[in-house]
Amino acid sequence: MATRVGMVSLGCPKNQVDAEHMLFNLKKEGFEIVSDAALADVVIVNTCGFIESAKQEAIDTILEFCTLKQEGRIKAVIATGCLAERYRDEMKNEIPELDAVIGLGANDQLVDIIRQIYCDGKPVCAYGAKTDLSMEGGRIISTEPFYAYIKIAEGCSNCCTYCAIPAIRGKFRSRKMEDIVSEARWLAENGVTELVVVAQDTTRYGEDIYGKSMLPELLRQLCQIDGFKWIRTLYCYPERITDELIDTIASEEKLVKYLDMPIQHCNGEILKAMNRQGDRKYLTELIAKIRAKIPDVILRTTLIAGFPGETEEQFEELCEFVKEIQFERLGCFAFSPEEGTKAYDMPDQIHLKTREHRAEIIMEEQMIISDRLNEKCMGKTFEVVCEGFDRYAECYYGRSAADAPEIDGKIFFDSDKKLRTGEYVKVLVDDTLDYDLIGSRVD
Structure with missing residues (x-):
């Protein structure tokens, strides 16, 4: 009887694509993939390690399955993903019930690691170079069958002072365009009608291998594939949203008129402290241009409230900006101080309750905006x-x-x-x- 493997993948769509590659490799080697991880022999928790709440969710999930292991209901628990990569030694030392901790660069060793666990029963810790994380290979689609994510790059070189992703996943590296298009064609042939393009910074795609951003050209090639009805792009950095990209979204029928643009803040001093570009004037003008060229565009953004040194006046400016712009979609998060980032040790740290309260104020305002915008949808x-x-x-x-x-x-x-x-x-x-x-x- 084949060993049954279940996987719980946490965090972002990029992590989910990694999980789908791992599941494919396991199935190819004869393992039985089960949808309910609690019914598996081996449980893999593909963790997120981005911010404190995500780390806590990952740890809670691991401990939940370790309890099932102690009860004899499953045989082994393995941690993979960003938390395993970020806290290599700590994971095994603090959760000794884990049978394996696997860093991102060792994902391709998963099959051999499971067999090793079964063979000698000894815990395994395996890591590799961040560049060893492959973006190619087969996948088992874990989303609903009509939509899928496609990862066009790995890592990040933006080095925002609040973000641990460059340390976790390494420098930004693009996939070859022909490989992306080939995978997209396979997805379309297998019933995917909505393609969601993801990377840590999609607008940076191609700079490292082609010398300039090639996202517009990639999107145009994807639009030529039969079968796709909607193509959506996430994580577009505002400073890299070019006229060419805007015109491409406006002109290509398959590209949904939806732009995900995480700006994090609008105050120039806070953005500079975040190692981000722009200010309120720049963002306002960019958004006006986008809305002029793409009628009825849906703009989505994310914000950080309570960044170190954020004054009441700077926060009020952010509130005014949100009211002025009227984003169709918005999420605001309290600043999370992450070890190893520059913002972690910055002076003028803001108390957690103040950070959370400021995020709540933004979200309350966004609820009012969303109610108003939803009312305009009545009768449409x-x-x-x-x-x-x-x-x-x-x-x-x-x-x-x-x-x-x-x-x-x-x-x-x-x-x-x-x-x-x-x-x-x-x-x-x-x-x-x-x-x-x-x-x-x-x-």
């Missing part, structure tokens, strides 16, 4: 991809092109016709609920 018809049926609400739910999977809101709707997951339908909106919309399918 949207194309929606059906994601499933909610038994409790007794209706279908899905997303329009204005909403990214696993991030943004939903549209709940009635339908006289039975629908299948992944089917695209027209929905007339007639009500709202927090960040979500409510409506009915129309012919």
Whole structure:
């Protein structure tokens, strides 16, 4: 009987793509992949190590499966991913129940490591160079079958002072365009209709191997692939959003009119302290240009509240900016001091409660903005991809092109016709609920 392996992947879509590569390699070697990790012989927790809340979630998940191991319900627990890479020795020393701690550069050794655990029962710690993390190879798609993420680069060279990603995943390195297009074609041939392009900084794609950003050209090539209906790009840094990229999004029908642009702040002094570029004037003008060239564009951003040294006046400027710009989608997080980053040791650290309170203020304002924007959707018809049926609400739910999977809101709707997951339908909106919309399918 084949060894059953289950995986829990935490964190971002980029981490999820890594998990899908690992699952493919395991299946190819004869392991049985089970969807419920609690029913597996071996459980792999693919961890996130980005901020404190993500680290705590990863540790809690590992401990949960270690308890099942102690109860005899599973045989081995393995930690992979960013937390395992970031805290190599600490992971094994502080959680001795772990059978293996595997760094990112050792993902390709996973099959041999599991066999080694079964053979001699001794704990394993395996690491490698960050550049040993492959972006190529087969995948087992773990999302709903109609959409998938495609990773176009690994690592990051931006070195924002609050971020540990460069230390965890290494310098930015792009994939060859022909390899990305080949993988995208395979995804389309296997039923994927929504492609989500990801990297730590998608707008930097190609600079290291082609000498300039090649994201617009890549997107144009992806649009030529039959089968895709929506192509969405996440994590576009504002200072690298060029006129060419804006014009490409505006002109290509398959590119959804959605731009994910994490700006983190608007005050020039805070952005400089973050090792980010720009200021309120630059961002305001950029956003005005985007909205002029891409009518009805959906702008999504993320902000950090309570960065070291952020004054009340600078925070108030951020609040005013949010009210002025009226982002369609926005998330705000309290600054998380991360060991090994420059911001961790900066002077004028702000108390946790103040950081959290400032983030709450931003999100309360965004709720008001979202309510106002949702009201404008009343009476409008949207194309929606059906994601499933909610038994409790007794209706279908899905997303329009204005909403990214696993991030943004939903549209709940009635339908006289039975629908299948992944089917695209027209929905007339007639009500709202927090960040979500409510409506009915129309012919």
